[in-house]
Amino acid sequence: MADRYGTDVLSGDWKAPRRGRSxxxxxxxxxxxxxxxxxxxxxxxxxxxxxxxxxxxxxxxxxxxxxxxxxxxxxxxxxxxxxxxxxxxSNARLAEARQASSRTASGSVAVAGAPARVATGSRIFVEGRHDAELVEKVWGDDLRIEGVVVEMLDGVDDLAAVIKDLAPDRDRRMGVLVDHLVPGTKEARIVEEARRVPGYSRFVKVLGHPYVDVWQSVRPERLGLEQWPVIPRGTSWKHGICAHLGWPHRSQADIARAWKQILGTVRTYADLEPTLLASVEELIDFVTVPLDDDQHASGQQEVTRG
Missing domain, CATH: 2.30.30 (SH3 type barrels.)
Structure with a gap:
């Protein structure tokens, strides 16, 4: 039956302006x-x-x-x-920030909420505190996921003895990062001696970088420099760098503060020199990737030539 009154004139948005609502x-x-x-x-x-x-x-x-x-x-x-x-x-910047936060400082994919793994037997050894702090800042998240501990050697003079003490094997491998590892240096001779330690060569890898000190592995642009200055022989390298930058350098506390300032400029792996990056990444792979039974001594200690 037809609606004799038609549609309800008050139904719908009858108050809407002629040009529509804003x-x-x-x-x-x-x-x-x-x-x-x-x-x-x-x-x-x-x-x-x-x-x-x-x-x-x-x-x-x-x-x-x-x-x-x-x-x-x-x-x-x-x-x-x-x-x-x-x-x-702002949304684009937020998306970029979120994407950046989904990566660790080393560039690896971050695993949200993942607990640190119980430490394995494998170790990465570095020469000193500054080396350890730099590795921690850039690769710390990765190493905790893998359960790899970084230890300090306080120099590599007794590297052969350290290898014997650790007695590495296939489940407890040993990676070593050495400063200033270039042919003809004291460090190169020490590494050659460590190579001759019998029984452990397959489970030890020694890599390094050509820089006098790990400070130098930070890209100089992070400090406003075009390149790291050349420090004259007979002058402590770290003291010479601080003097060049106009920083206090009379005491060990001054040197420690200088390193903290340099380390503070490092945000991600991109702020480090490629030679250091390659060595650390290879050492991490060596101590974490399962060892192939067919792997030969070609995966042993190496001396990088910068």
């Missing part, structure tokens, strides 16, 4: 907007916050600019809009 529109740069009250038409050139109020600046076709309080009272293409801050840039 919609929220981000004030993106270049968006052409008309201010209803003044009739000013212009493109969004910037948005700023003043006195707790967001102000949108519109530039007309003659290059003139006027500021308006952001909110309702604008038209875009003849339709009413409420201008709101454009969050696309």
């Amino acid at each position: 919609e929220a529109v981000p004030a993106t740069r270049g968006l052409v907007v008309e201010d209803v009250e003044s009739g000013w038409v212009g493109a969004v050139v910037r948005v700023e916050k003043a006195g707790g109020v967001h102000v949108v600046h519109l530039e007309d076709r003659k290059g003139r600019t006027r500021g308006f309080e952001m909110g309702p009272g604008f038209w875009v293409d003849g339709r009413p809009v409420t201008l709101v801050p454009d969050k696309s840039g």
Whole structure:
């Protein structure tokens, strides 16, 4: 039966304005907007916050600019809009930050909430405290996941004795990172002697970098330098670096503070020299990747030539 009264005139959005209801529109740069009250038409050139109020600046076709309080009272293409801050840039920056936080300082994929693994028998040895702190800062997350402990040697003069004491085997491998490991140096001779320790060669890998000190493995640009300065023979390298940078260097505490300042410039692996990166990554692989029964002594100690 037909409805003799027709449809309900009060049903629906009967109070809607003729041009439609206002919609929220981000004030993106270049968006052409008309201010209803003044009739000013212009493109969004910037948005700023003043006195707790967001102000949108519109530039007309003659290059003139006027500021308006952001909110309702604008038209875009003849339709009413409420201008709101454009969050696309901040959202992009947030996405970048989240992506960065999903990586460890070494560039590995971060495993959220993963507990540190119980330490395995394998070890990575470094020469001193500064080496250990640098490895911890960049590769610490990775090493905790793998259960690998980093230990200090306080120098490599007794490297052969350390190998004998540890008595490494296939389940307790030993990686060693050596400073200034280049042909003809004292360090190279010590490593050659360590190679001759019988019975352990398959389970030990010695790698290094060509730098006088691990400080030098930090890219000089992080300190505002084009390159690390050459320190004259007879002058302590670390003291010479501090003097060049104008930092205090009379006491060991001064040297410790200088290292903390240098270490503080290291954010990720990208702030380190490739030679150090390659050596540390290879040592981590050596002590964590299951040993192939067919692997020969070719995977033994190596002397890097920078």
